Amino acid sequence: MDFWRTEDQEALQDGIRSFCEGRFPIESLQLIESSGGRLDRTAWKDLAGMGVFSLRHDGFSITDSVLVFEELGRALIPGPLTATYLAATHLTSALSGADTGEMIVGLCEIAEPVTMIEHLVDLDRLLILGPNTISLVDPKSVPTQVVSRPLDPLTPVHVALATNGGEIIASGDLVRKWRREGAVITAAMQVGASFAAIDLAVEYAKGREQFGRPIGAFQAVKHMAADMLVKAEVARAATYAAAVNLDGNGDDNLDRSVSIAKMLAGDAALFCGKTGIQIHGGMGFTWEVNAQRYWKRAVVLDTHYGNSEMHADALADSM
Amino acid sequence: MDLRYTDQEQAFRADLRAWLAATLPSVAPEPHRNDWRARRAWDTGWQRMLFDAGYAGINWPKEYGGRGATPTEHLIFLEETERMRAPYVGMNFVGLLHAGPTLVVEASPEQKSHHLPGILKGEHVWCQGFSEPNAGSDLASLQCRAIRDGDDYVITGQKIWTSFAHIADYCEMLVRTDTEVPKHRGITWLILPMNLKGMDIRPLRTMEGSTEFCEVFFDEVRVPVANRVGDENDGWRVAMVTLSFERGTAFVSEMLQSMELVRDLADLAKKVTRHQSTAWEDTGLRRDIAHLSGELDALWSLTKRNISQAQRTGFVGVGGNVFKLAYSDLRQQLGDLSLRLLDRASLSLDDIDEWPTGKHVHGRIHALSIGIAAGTSQVQRNIVAERTLGLPKDR
Numbered sequence: 284m285d286f287w288r289t290e291d292q293e294a295l296q297d298g299i300r301s302f303c304e305g306r307f308p309i310e311s312l313q314l315i316e317s318s319g320g321r322l323d324r325t326a327w328k329d330l331a332g333m334g335v336f337s338l339r340h341d342g343f344s345i346t347d348s349v350l351v352f353e354e355l356g357r358a359l360i361p362g363p364l365t366a367t368y369l370a371a372t373h374l375t376s377a378l379s380g381a382d383t384g385e386m387i388v389g390l391c392e393i394a395e396p397v398t399m400i401e402h403l404v405d406l407d408r409l410l411i412l413g414p415n416t417i418s419l420v421d422p423k424s425v426p427t428q429v430v431s432r433p434l435d436p437l438t439p440v441h442v443a444l445a446t447n448g449g450e451i452i453a454s455g456d457l458v459r460k461w462r463r464e465g466a467v468i469t470a471a472m473q474v475g476a477s478f479a480a481i482d483l484a485v486e487y488a489k490g491r492e493q494f495g496r497p498i499g500a501f502q503a504v505k506h507m508a509a510d511m512l513v514k515a516e517v518a519r520a521a522t523y524a525a526a527v528n529l530d531g532n533g534d535d536n537l538d539r540s541v542s543i544a545k546m547l548a549g550d551a552a553l554f555c556g557k558t559g560i561q562i563h564g565g566m567g568f569t570w571e572v573n574a575q576r577y578w579k580r581a582v583v584l585d586t587h588y589g590n591s592e593m594h595a596d597a598l599a600d601s602m
Numbered sequence: 603m604d605l606r607y608t609d610q611e612q613a614f615r616a617d618l619r620a621w622l623a624a625t626l627p628s629v630a631p632e633p634h635r636n637d638w639r640a641r642r643a644w645d646t647g648w649q650r651m652l653f654d655a656g657y658a659g660i661n662w663p664k665e666y667g668g669r670g671a672t673p674t675e676h677l678i679f680l681e682e683t684e685r686m687r688a689p690y691v692g693m694n695f696v697g698l699l700h701a702g703p704t705l706v707v708e709a710s711p712e713q714k715s716h717h718l719p720g721i722l723k724g725e726h727v728w729c730q731g732f733s734e735p736n737a738g739s740d741l742a743s744l745q746c747r748a749i750r751d752g753d754d755y756v757i758t759g760q761k762i763w764t765s766f767a768h769i770a771d772y773c774e775m776l777v778r779t780d781t782e783v784p785k786h787r788g789i790t791w792l793i794l795p796m797n798l799k800g801m802d803i804r805p806l807r808t809m810e811g812s813t814e815f816c817e818v819f820f821d822e823v824r825v826p827v828a829n830r831v832g833d834e835n836d837g838w839r840v841a842m843v844t845l846s847f848e849r850g851t852a853f854v855s856e857m858l859q860s861m862e863l864v865r866d867l868a869d870l871a872k873k874v875t876r877h878q879s880t881a882w883e884d885t886g887l888r889r890d891i892a893h894l895s896g897e898l899d900a901l902w903s904l905t906k907r908n909i910s911q912a913q914r915t916g917f918v919g920v921g922g923n924v925f926k927l928a929y930s931d932l933r934q935q936l937g938d939l940s941l942r943l944l945d946r947a948s949l950s951l952d953d954i955d956e957w958p959t960g961k962h963v964h965g966r967i968h969a970l971s972i973g974i975a976a977g978t979s980q981v982q983r984n985i986v987a988e989r990t991l992g993l994p995k996d997r
């Protein structure tokens with residue numbers, strides 16, 4: 284047993300991190316927001332150029348992918364990253380171009396009380412995830428209603444008024460596999476966003492002074508930061524474990540380990556998001572400061588591939 | 603101890619109900635959250651109606667134009683107006699609950715006669731200019747400088763988080779008048795008209811994208827010495843009088859709204875499908891909603907205790923801090939729960955078709971500010987631990 288990154292994995296993750304810092308600096312998010320959250324196709328192709336969507340065809344594992352997506356989550360890169368990655372991985376010929384960044388593939392899950400489609404206007408293809416099938420539709424053909432004020436301005440949304448039709452392109456085992464991998468890749472992004480929220484809050488707590496000392500010197504603030512780290516590290520362990528199991532390098536029950544990852548990563552991201560805001564005081568409640576962006580993204584990602592409570596229900600059902 | 607209302611209190615409630623029933627139909631619908639002009643008109647228009655009916659300044663002394671009601675009657679007033687969905691105190695908050703009561707206790711007769719009627723009639727909106735970029739939790743370290751020059755103070759510096767500064771007529775403001783003495787002893791409380799030369803008011807965006815608070819910059823702004831309330835350098839004491847009004851009844855309307863949010867959430871759960879049945883059949887969710895609902899009732903009881911204590915002694919003790927701490931946590935939990943129930947519907951800040959989701963999402967975001975504004979939860983816990991429990995200070 285050696286449940287630690289290899290040197291290659293470390294290099295892969297570090298490489299993606301510096302790429303993200305250079306190509307998607309966190310300061311550029313406000314610009315994307317003012318454009319209504321539109322995706323930049325050149326940037327999307329640069330992501331593909333880094334091999335983000337074609338990882339699995341290039342010999343990388345799910346575990347490697349989790350390390351990569353952790354960094355994409357840390358950088359809050361907007362767009363249907365998971366869907367395009369899974370399309371490039373599993374629907375390679377039907378959706379060729381997903382791997383090279385030529386085709387942006389979105390996915391929406393049929394949900395209660397409403398079905399929401401993210402980034403609709405930028406999608407080339409839309410996948411509709413039902414209980415046991417995935418259908419392919421032309422995004423322009425779906426009757427929708429735009430949401431004028433999305434919770435996360437980096438994630439524009441439309442309400443789907445109907446989700447029938449389309450061509451079924453996956454069912455059975457592939458859908459089960461897709462859900463598992465989607466949940467784990469999303470969990471990786473939640474873990475990344477959690478750590479980014481921690482870094483931002485810790486940096487702020489070191490610099491911000493009240494009562495003649497850095498607020499990080501107050502135990503109340505230290506404890507909030509430490510609690511964030513505990514949640515994020517536990518979620519990270521669960522997420523890596525799920526990925527390793529999916530790669531066939533572990534013996535844990537697959538559904539169970541995936542649900543644990545998605546449940547804990549969802550909780551961690553929401554917790555780190557709101558606690559990061561609290562550490563920033565009034566600043567945390569402003570648009571300018573990124574603390575709130577981590578929380579908003581945490582809300583969005585929690586709704587992907589089953590929220591934390593749905594995975595808790597699934598775990599309970601399996602016990 | 604007795605939770606029943608006296609005959610006099612019941613009569614007060616009955617009169618108020620009758621008046622509300624007769625009056626509310628003529629009140630225009632609430633304007634959009636970010637339409638500041640319309641909101642000002644709506645809030646102050648309602649205040650004028652209260653004034654004409656003798657309900658303005660419900661808890662203010664009669665001699666200053668208030669109704670002189672007891673704290674219990676004040677509670678009844680807040681309860682009835684909220685239950686009957688009357689307009690909320692809104693922008694009149696600082697005037698009616700902070701600045702006005704401070705003026706009642708601390709201001710000169712001229713200042714009182716000049717300012718109190720304007721607040722009661724809804725003619726003047728006030729804001730609170732206490733916090734600064736470097737003085738939040740450590741308010742007493744504030745640096746916005748006022749230098750005496752003849753009959754004026756000349757103010758240079760900055761305030762931040764001043765809610766409604768861009769719409770207000772006056773500001774209750776704290777300035778630094780002495781830099782040589784310990785920080786609490788060099789602060790002065792001023793009445794600041796918001797239209798003076800040298801002021802620059804810049805709205806700040808909240809995380810929701812609205813502009814309810816501002817930064818205010820001062821470049822040699824001249825304020826007459828006659829606008830000072832209390833003595834020079836005695837402003838910290840005057841401000842503490844203000845802050846003591848912040849923990850009595852300030853959250854009652856909010857809390858009643860939270861009770862309604864919880865009831866709405868239960869209704870919503872009965873309509874949302876989960877696992878081939880409704881979310882309401884989900885024991886975990888039911889239990890969480892029940893906890894919140896029960897705790898809110900308990901906070902209502904705590905409020906009655908606090909108000910009773912204030913009625914007897916004039917002050918709210920630790921119960922005020924306990925309330926704010928418990929309430930801040932509860933709202934975070936309620937917010938988290940509502941987003942999980944809404945699931946994908948929580949990605950919109952507005953209602954979606956017939957789903958009344960907007961208020962839950964807005965309420966979730968608002969909850970993030972409750973443990974920060976008016977004294978953060980960390981500072982509140984320090985106060986409880988040090989002042990009430992007598993634990994040693996760490997600084």
Ligand SMILES: Cc1cc2nc3c(=O)[nH]c(=O)nc-3n(C[C@H](O)[C@H](O)[C@H](O)COP(=O)(O)OP(=O)(O)OC[C@H]3O[C@@H](n4cnc5c(N)ncnc54)[C@H](O)[C@@H]3O)c2cc1C
Pocket residue numbers: 491493494498501502503504561562563564565566568729730731732733735737738739740762763764765766815971974975976977978979980981984
């Ligand atoms: C929605 C909203 C409306 C507001 N409206 C107004 C207004 O109208 N007028 C006005 O004057 N102000 C207003 N404020 C400002 C508010 O009073 C301050 O934000 C608050 O006092 C905290 O100060 P700060 O933002 O500087 O945070 P800081 O004091 O910098 O706090 C940052 C973090 O450090 C922690 N911390 C600080 N000191 C300690 C300590 N000693 N021990 C442990 N932890 C500590 C805090 O708990 C927080 O987590 C408003 C704020 C908000 C969010």
